[in-house]
Amino acid sequence: MQQKMTLDQMHSFIDEVFPQVRGKFQVLDLAPMTASVRMHVDAADLRPGGTVSGPAMFALADVAFYIATLAMIGPKALTVTTSCNINFMRKPAPGDLLAKARILKLGRSLSVGDVELFSKDSEKPVAHASLTYSIPPK
Amino acid sequence: MQQKMTLDQMHSFIDEVFPQVRGKFQVLDLAPMTASVRMHVDAADLRPGGTVSGPAMFALADVAFYIATLAMIGPKALTVTTSCNINFMRKPAPGDLLAKARILKLGRSLSVGDVELFSKDSEKPVAHASLTYSIPPK
Amino acid sequence: MQQKMTLDQMHSFIDEVFPQVRGKFQVLDLAPMTASVRMHVDAADLRPGGTVSGPAMFALADVAFYIATLAMIGPKALTVTTSCNINFMRKPAPGDLLAKARILKLGRSLSVGDVELFSKDSEKPVAHASLTYSIPPK
Amino acid sequence: MQQKMTLDQMHSFIDEVFPQVRGKFQVLDLAPMTASVRMHVDAADLRPGGTVSGPAMFALADVAFYIATLAMIGPKALTVTTSCNINFMRKPAPGDLLAKARILKLGRSLSVGDVELFSKDSEKPVAHASLTYSIPPK
DSSP states (O other): OOOOHHHHHHHHHHHHHHHGGGTEEEEEEEETTEEEEOOOOOOBBBOTSSSSHHHHHHHHHHHHHHHHHHHHHHHOOOOOOEEEEEOOOOOSSSEEEEEOOOOOOESSSSSEEEEEEEETTTOSSSSEEEEEEEEEOO | OOOOHHHHHHHHHHHHHHHGGGGTTEEEETTTTEEEEEOOOOOGGEETTTOOOOOHHHHHHHHHHHHHHHHHHHOTTOOOEEEEEEEESSSOOOEEEEEEEEEEEEEEEEEEEEEEEEHHHHHHHHEEEEEEOOOOOO | OOOOHHHHHHHHHHHHHOOGGGTTEEEEEEEEEEEEEEEOGGGGGOOTOOOBOOOOOOOHHHHHHHHHHHHHHOTTTEEEEEEEEEEESSSOSSSOEEEEEEEEESSSSSEEEEEEETTHHHHHHHEHHHEEOOOOOO | OOOOOHHHHHHHHHHHHHGGGTTTEEEEEEEEEEEEEOOOOOOBBBOOOOOOOSHHHHHHHHHHHHEEEEEEEEOTTTTTEEEEEEEEEEEOOOEEEEEEEEEEOOSEEEEEEEEEETTTTTSEEEEEEEEOOOOOOO
């Protein structure tokens, strides 16, 4: 199964439906059933001690899995998160974060998979999330 | 077991450690093992279709459980989320959200519980989250 | 919304579709959107140290939420678990366990809610689970 | 970091601490931070329609992650599950199941990771679980 959107199409789509986060997320790579996404971390994303906040990490996991799913099914803006389980494992460095999203099952009505989050320049994940998205009927 | 912080102490503490979200969260009620928190929803929190975004709901659940826990253990800023499972059940109305947090187990090193999120003026929850916080050693 | 099955109907149904666990689970109470279920714990359910095993607790949470859901929608055996998040909070005593299941959203295709598990004669929950069941189309 | 137990040591240990499931689980492979485990599925594990039950899949995910963790830290029987999130994605065939467990973070007090479950002879996972185990202090 091949993806239905290119990197450029995805960036245009994200800018259009989420104008409030324009420039926040950069899609690094799209391949069948996977996506890599970088989040620009700024002062509003930081917590006491200089680490990245939990909600900011959740936002990246959520967007990365949304992008992996839309790349496979095409631009359906109303695809929505139905559940997310996230484990925070290491304190991230106070800089940009990378997400690697992987779809484990793509059905007609649900997309299920997981996302690993990394601090730039680190090989060990800072967080791991399992997500389910609901896909609107045609 | 009684709480160790009053509403006023909690508001001062939250303003101090999270200056970037000043005015965003209002603690409505603190009681032993529970807290009620209101989130002011603005344009940056909305999604296509006028609903509140998943990351905004996650942020409220996370803050509400943090507040419920700190009220019991006192102001330890470095108490951190170790895991969160959130189920999104209904599309929230595009306005403020309320959270009711409940601690189910308060141990020396972990606080475990759940949070229900509601749209203002609605009795049915829009989301339900289970959270675990790690409490720093004395 | 009223439940569609009585205690007797539920017991007959469970015995019929799960003959291998006959006598294992006793439905104590059914009310709109809730169910209370008791699990008979035997030697096969115990772990080193005399506590009840995680899989046995999972089985009770799963059955209790299934029963709460079927009571509302009627006997549809093919209703299946799509996800479960369970937090183990206290070591159960080596005896029967009680479950209190609560439906938070009952849609056409999904039932979402949570379950608290208790050791007999204890007020503090030993585990808390959030579950989603998929309901087969008519 | 190398594992501290061989396949033979692990089988002996499992037989000793879980005599009630002797012969149920076979460890296929141990490597640093990972383990592969096969579960013998019998009639008691099946559900209406000939599929493997949710509690049986949970039991396999739980055991596989326990084995992956003990292989790294040595035989500490009182290592216990603190949380598990499991997504059921496909109906398993009515035969043996395989689990691939992966540790994402091994700390002093917690082991965090995930497990993919497969039906024999299938490449697509039937379920995916995220688990956290608590490691007893020395």
